[in-house]
Amino acid sequence: DMEPAAGDGTRRKTACVPCGYGYIASALVKLLLEKGYAVKTTLRNPDDVVKNKHLKDLQALGPLEVFRANLDEEGSFDDAVAGCDYVFFDAPPVNLHAENPEKDVIEPAVHGLLNVMRSCVRAGTVKRVVLTSSAAAVSTLPLEGEGHVLDEESWADVEFLTSGKTHAWGFPVSKVHLEKAASAFALEKGISLVTVCPGLMVGAAPAAKVHPSTLDVLSLLSGESSTETN
Template identity: 50%
Template sequence: MAAAGDRKKTACVTGGNGYIASLLIKMLLEKGYVVKTTKELIEPAVQGTLNVLRSCVKAGTVKRVVLTSSTAAVSSRPLEGDGNVLDEESWSDVEYLSAKRTGLWAYPVSKVLLEKAASEFAEEHGISLVTLCPSVTVGEAPDRKVYTTVPAILSLLSGDEAELRVLKGIEKASGSVPLVHVQDVCLAQLFVVEKEGVPDGRYICNGLDTTIAETAKFLADKYPEYNVNTDLFGEGLEKPIAPLPSTKLINQGFQFNYNTLAEIYDDMVGYGKTLGILPN
């Protein structure tokens, strides 16, 4: 979450030691912002978010609040057929997820509850609130902790079976493998703060939709030295059945820098080597 002040070009970034936040802070400093951040990672809980919003109300100088949620709050729902085009009006099914309690069910549930609580609070207190919902976020960032989805996205190259199971879980839950580069996420956060006239509301931030099978074929051709196995995916999707288009954000004038597998993995392979996920 980032809040921008009117006069002093000040930004507050919560979770300052996190993956996305580490790059956002770097970008803000390069643009001349004064950046205030926590020294601890605030848990993505409803109460923590509301505490930040209460502080914004108390300060009385906050121009806009940007809440970073996830497309997990959009796409985690029963999916049938291949006509499940999702948009900002789509919500993950909390009752369904809470009843099934399989996989990472608590994560999308927490994001839905967080978003709705924040939206209600902002409306009641007259706060300008934009919620960005990035998809699976990848790419190089200043943060060097390996606790993101980066290892899962690199699992086809690394051969890590546990991380490959995570990737398969993402595809099953989302109806695709939706990817967005962390740089594009941070640029979108800056965009909705700095561009005049961007309305409050919810915005999907997704660079492209792919599948494990499609990605494996691409990687096998692009990086033959990794001996990518393309014969593991009989039960996977041949094509995305639930695309997550960023039409609303693009219509405001935002442009993605990374929207092909080549652009994303050119950056990811070097980052994977830096993190020790891939051999040098």
């Protein structure tokens, strides 16, 4: 479990939430600040007024620093992770229509995650990494009959997905590779890793821009098309 934000009163606990422009990441930043944590987050371009506005607004809640970092740039998360007790990694949105998911989605996702985790090792202070994955990493597989129970030992069927090239197969495959790469790295380096696999997320978030899956869920609730909801 996470320690109290203020610890024993001598030091405020610090959490890093890379890529703070995302839906889940921005909600995490807000929640952590409300709980009393100092928070560090990152943007590719902190000078981007649109992507930075919600983070500027959140600074009213508590100590929030915004760093410049790129997932594809090795070591660029070192400053953001330095001194942190916890790191919450929510992978950036996936292009569901990528022409080459292996090259355009899966490889960059794994590279970016390991880039952040290597920064955690160099920091030497990180007690736990919390990775947001997806239920798609567990449940995307051919099932026959009823009564199936999926648990921590269950994985999406990568061979089935890649051979059949089902719609948006790059998303579940990327989540499987992401989790397995994170687990192997954490085991090798002695990092405490927790992976969360949400099935459906709804609710308000500070992010200035919402992404397609959020709009699809809202359209089911409102009866309007996702484009109208947007």
